Amino acid sequence: MEKAQLVVVDDEARLCESLNILLSERGFLVQCFTDGRNAIDYIQNDKCDLVLLDLIMPQMDGYDVLAFIKKILPDLPVIIMTAQGSAEYAVKALKGGAEDYICKPFEVDELCRRIENALEKRRLHQDYSLMAGKLAITEAQLRQAQKMEAIATLAGGIAHDFNNILMGIQGHTSIMKMHLEEGHPFQKRIKSIEKLIEGGSKLTSQLLGYARRGRYEVKPLNLNHIITLTVETFKPLRKEVVCNLELAPDLPAVEADASQMEQVLMNLLVNAADAMPEGGNIYIRTKKTEVISTENMHFPIKPGSYVLMSIQDEGVGMDEATKERIFEPFFTTKEMGRGTGLGLASVYGIVKGHNGYIDVKSQPNRGTTFYLYFPIVEEKVVSPEEEGTTRVVNGTGIVLMVDDEEEILNVGKTILEIMGYRVICARDGEEAIDLYRKHKDEIDIVILDVVMPRMSGKAVFNRLKEINPHVPILLISGYSSDRETTHKLIVKSDGFLQKPFRIEDLSRSIQQIIRRKKSGVQSLNA
Structure with a gap:
């Protein structure tokens, strides 16, 4: 254990010498x-754990x-x-901030006991301050998480009704x-x-992304393929960006x-381009990475194997205050009419919904x-499916x-009858x-709403399967608050359509399911 550094201040040289030896x-x-x-000059510039201070001294x-x-x-x-052993002196010293008061002459053992008590009290106070600081940070993180979760629930509910x-x-x-x-x-x-309906659907998909819902078409993918296709779509939109x-x-x-x-x-590409109004470079990188220890990470992440995708721009950057709020829904630094404030919020929700992690580094x-x-x-990558037919x-x-x-129900009945x-x-x-x-x-076939x-749709699904284990069921939904349960249900079903869906997609899904039923082929999702 490191030795405590004491400073003795007393105008009696012989007492200083004696205390130096004894202590x-x-x-x-x-x-x-x-x-x-x-x-004071020494204390300001060197380590000191405790001061033994005489009261009556010349000059100061x-x-x-x-x-x-x-x-x-x-x-x-x-x-x-x-x-000076009077109570008046003691009270004045203690009111001035002294930890303790001992009268001369004193026993060295008694002085050492008081020194140890004062040092232990200081250690406990430092430990308490450290724990209080950590607790304050944890409470702030919890409040932020609760706020984000509450807004996510609201966003999901809005998306459900809007869909x-x-x-x-x-x-x-x-x-x-x-x-x-x-x-x-x-x-x-x-x-x-x-x-216009498609535009509204994209808006609700961002809300669902933030709410971490709607993650239904889950398959093993190669992110390089997604990046290549998305960049090709993005390039003509922002030609000033490379x-x-x-x-x-x-x-x-x-x-x-x-x-x-x-x-x-x-969303990240558009965000990067907006940060570079005069144009510039965006760097998209991928690699496999192993997270063994989380000591040097800025956020909690489980150790394991990950694909790391990074998107870097040369733009205006952000200060710390902005960085702390960028994943909040409806927060935007863009001028009125140029941003909904949902882009990065939906990015955050989607990444979290895929059991992933997101971090950001930026400076103005x-x-x-x-x-x-x-x-x-450790699964084989599923190739992108061919575009479906555009006719009913x-x-x-x-x-x-x-x-x-x-x-x-009314509009669905009419469409199906047509x-x-x-x-x-x-x-x-x-x-x-x-x-x-x-x-x-x-x-x-049964077309069943999940929510x-x-x-619930899950309860109906299970009861129908009890009556007939082979009943073909096509699930439809605008939003589900129980993402994991919904995903498991979809895996067991014969198909799924996210509201709002096109009549062409509905007709194709029904035909595919009925054909599989007649041919005796098991559900592709099962």
């Missing part, structure tokens, strides 16, 4: 001064020395030692489109409406939703670099449609189960 024998390091000013008395010490080092313990509204608009638009001949002047207007790719060959796979990875990268006028860590999976595929059969939204299907509608889980029991030999009141 050194007890294991202390001792520095003696017969003048207060010299002692003990009270003045004590006051100066407490001004510059308020936590440094001072023990007053004096021949259902968009689904109704999309449905009615599709009905009009199906009744109009090709080349009709209203076809252009319908396409404009569909583009994208430089430094992608590691043979990059391991990560388990991710391709569309959300594209959203993450596009020195650019910004985002670091994204995604866990490696008609069919025959009986569909049981289950949704608590009356408008979606496509050639007979439709049975259920407005909640109990009704769906009763109807399926009555018509299970006739029903070819419903009273009986």
Whole structure:
């Protein structure tokens, strides 16, 4: 254990010499001064753990020395030692900040005991201050996490309602489109409406990204492929920016939703370009990295194997105050009308939703670099699926449609009937189960909403599977607060569509599921 450094201040030279010898024998390091000013000069520039201070001294008395010490080092313990033993002197010294008061003459053992007590008290105070500081940081992090989670819940709820509204608009638009001949002047207007619906859907996807929901099309992916495709899409949009790719060959796979990875990268590229209004370079890099120890990390991360993707720009950078808020939803440094404040918030939510980690380094006028860590999976990369057909595929059969939204039921029934299907509608889980029991030999497919009141989509799914383990079920949803449960449900289902979906996608999904049923092929998701 390191020896404590004591400073003795007393105008009696012989007492200083004696204390130096006696205290050194007890294991202390001792520095003696017969003048207060010299002692203060030493204390200001050298290590000192405790001061033994005489009160009555020429030139500068003990009270003045004590006051100066407490001004510059308020936590440094001072023990007053004096021949003036009256209570008045003791009270004045203690009020001035002295730790203790001992009257001359004193026993060395008694002095050592008081020194040890004062040093132990100081150690405990330092430990408490350290713990209090750590606790304050932890509490601040907890409050921030709770705030982010509360806003995420709100964002997810808004996305759910908004997606259902968009689904109704999309449905009615599709009905009009199906009744109009090709080349009709209203076809252009319908396409404009569909583009607006697509814009609204992208906005809700950002909300869902922040809320860490909607991560449903999860497959082993090579991020290099996503980066290459996204950069090709981005380049024509911001020609003043040069994208430089430094992608590691043979990059391991990560388990991710391709569309959300594209959203993450596009948001970061747009953010980087906005930081360089006069143009500049963006560097996108990938590599495999091993996190063994978290000691040097700026954020908590589990040890393991990761794919690290970094996006670096040469832009204006950020100060610490801005960095602390960049992942908050609706926070933006851009001028009114140029940003929603959801871009980086959705990036944060999507990365977290993929069990990943994100860090940022930035300085004003020195650019910004985002670091994204995604866990490696030992699975074969799934090749991108070919673009689906753009036409509606008609069919025959009986569909049981289950949704608590009356408008979606009505428009869905109309669309399905135009496509050639007979439709049975259920407005909640109990009704769906009763109807399926009555018509299970006739029903070819069930279209089931995941989020419903009273009986959840999961409960309905399980009850239907109890009645008929082979019943084909196509899940639809605008949002689910229970991401993990929903993902597991989708894996067991025959297909999934995120609201708002196109009528072409609905028709294709139904046909694929019914074909698999007739051919006896097991669900691709199972």
